[in-house]
């Protein structure tokens with residue numbers, strides 16, 4: 430295991446010397462000594478092979494994300510990042526000439542070149558600073574909605590049936606009030622036949638969904654669901670001088686709504702999947718998507734949901750999108766997803782408690798075995814801003830794990846002083862800044878439901894036919910929202926989302 434410095438540098442050069450363009454990550458450390466000739470880098474061509482940034486709190490995950498975002502932007506690759514704490518926003522501001530980043534670059538024998546990057550700030554439905562991102566309920570689809578609502582499998586499949594019912598009748602559900610009105614209609618006497626026509630959905634389940642919906646309305650759902658819906662193409666921008674735009678979804682204001690924002694992140698990823706054409710492997714990806722606090726996505730997810738996540742991640746690669754999950758422990762990510770994350774930047778892990786030690790051993794088992802290091806010892810001894818790195822080489826083979834001291838970022842590591850100003854000055858503000866309020870059908874429908882006459886005795890009524898014209902209650906609903914009915918044929922893809930093409 431013990432090798433000379435020259436041999437170590439040679440090993441790293443052989444393993445990390447790539448033909449195509451790369452992102453510089455840092456320099457190797459062996460036997461406690463920095464080796465400035467041991468360049469550790471990530472090939473751009475395999476950055477669509479997904480990745481993981483992991484490590485205990487305060488070990489450097491966000492700065493690593495920043496470093497990758499900076500390098501990708503320079504290479505003309507668009508970046509999307511969830512900015513969970515707001516501490517990524519400094520990307521829009523050049524780093525100070527002196528300070529931690531400068532010291533790190535000096536240590537590595539490199540020049541510190543402070544620079545600001547082209548950044549776009551988004552917010553979840555306008556909660557907090559940033560251009561509001563919204564989606565219509567119809568587009569969002571039943572499976573992701575069920576995840577936000579914390580639904581069980583029965584509720585999830587019932588929602589899917591309700592969406593299909595709405596699709597078949599050309600009902601566009603714009604915001605949560607629309608969905609609530611529809612569910613209330615189906616739960617009411619007036620909607621009894623329609624509910625029976627859907628088949629397999631009980632009134633009780635509708636009631637449960639309705640109650641969880643009310644909660645969601647009050648905790649960000651009213652802001653997020655609505656129009657204009659965010660167009661996914663707006664994440665794929667480059668500046669006139671060819672730099673990739675870094676889009677930061679600012680989540681600091683919605684930290685206490687983890688189910689909402691983690692599902693919205695998945696929705697954005699799934700939108701990309703639905704909209705982008707197959708391109709196979711490119712020299713560099715079109716977009717790299719950083720999924721922060723990734724464990725939240727997997728917490729109490731149904732099997733069906735996890736399967737959709739797994740498939741989206743697997744298949745989005747050939748559409749030129751790389752996904753990097755950011756979380757504390759690799760084991761936070763289900764193994765079927767983890768197995769697809771070829772590029773690993775593992776920061777230090779703690780081993781204070783027996784649980785820590787257990788997680789550490791599990792983590793080590795997810796890495797290729799190492800001739801250079803005792804990985805368990807390495808992972809607990811890494812300094813801040815250092816990581817155990819392995820990437821996929823251009824042939825798709827994992828490189829040996831190298832203890833890497835990462836570069837200092839060129840943009841500021843402090844939050845940007847003002848997010849509101851740049852967001853409102855953005856061209857996206859003109860498009861999304863103001864919520865589109867259509868006249869709501871919700872009230873009309875509610876009235877209709879209240880004043881619905883008692884149904885006649887069942888024996889007198891004609892048997893329900895399958896292709897019934899809409900009932901009055903439903904008619905009201907359809908003529909609502911200025912008649913915004915779905916015109917096109919509706920095809921739903923992953924997560925039951927509307928399928929669309931860029």
Ligand SMILES: Nc1ncnc2c1ncn2[C@@H]1O[C@H](COP(=O)(O)OP(=O)(O)OP(=O)(O)O)[C@@H](O)[C@H]1O
Pocket residue numbers: 484485486487488489490491492493529530533813814815835836837838842
């Ligand atoms: N590459 C780096 N160069 C210079 N300093 C760094 C680097 N990485 C991390 N640091 C220092 O370590 C601090 C903590 O890093 P960071 O915020 O990235 O940790 P984190 O793992 O994201 O923490 P948390 O889990 O709390 O979000 C930074 O504020 C910075 O001072």
Ligand SMILES: [Mg+2]
Pocket residue numbers: 490491492
């Ligand atoms: Mg962080």
